[in-house]
Amino acid sequence: MPIALDNVGIAVDDIEAAIAFFTDLGLTVLGRDTVSGEWADTAVGLDGNHAKIAVLQTPDGHGRLEFFEYLHPDAIATRPTLPNEIGMHRVAFSVDDIDESLAIAARHGYHPLRGVATYEDIYKLTYLRGPSGILLMLAQKLTPAGD
CATH class of the missing domain: 3.10.180.10 (2,3-Dihydroxybiphenyl 1,2-Dioxygenase, domain 1)
Structure with a gap:
């Protein structure tokens, strides 16, 4: 199926x-x-x-x-899920320009939880909380030298 x-x-x-x-x-x-x-x-x-x-x-x-x-019925507010809790975790987006995406998020009042990390020169990525506490991951694939 x-x-x-x-x-x-x-x-x-x-x-x-x-x-x-x-x-x-x-x-x-x-x-x-x-x-x-x-x-x-x-x-x-x-x-x-x-x-x-x-x-x-x-x-x-x-x-x-x-x-x-x-x-x-009335919506029930819950505390936002932490990255290490069981259950629905996050929504991840690949972006062309993480700095531009973070500038857009900042205009709405949302900022990285800690900062932007680089994973093995492959990705720049970060987690942030968006509307209603939605946990997002933004990731920009880095272009290796010579590509």
Whole structure:
């Protein structure tokens, strides 16, 4: 049976802030909607499920994020996941220019957790917290000398 990853779903406390941040990074909004009804209750497993949703796509057309802002039931705030905790960890993006991506993140008030690291002269990478505490990894592949 073939299988393909369609999207990663993330509950957010402010869908407009999430859309603004991720579109500035280069993703495109594919669609927006408000969902509710028996089908939504059944699919998600919550009675009275009512949420604003937005689906964003990466420029290469392969990656998608689906954001949910719950209108009902009330969203439950949790503390952000630490990098060494079990469970949903992070969303990773390959970027052409990590400094440019970090400048965009900074305009939204988001900064690296510790700094930018270089892994074996292959990648420059960092973790940062974005909207609703979403943990992101940004990685820029370095071009070896002579390429």
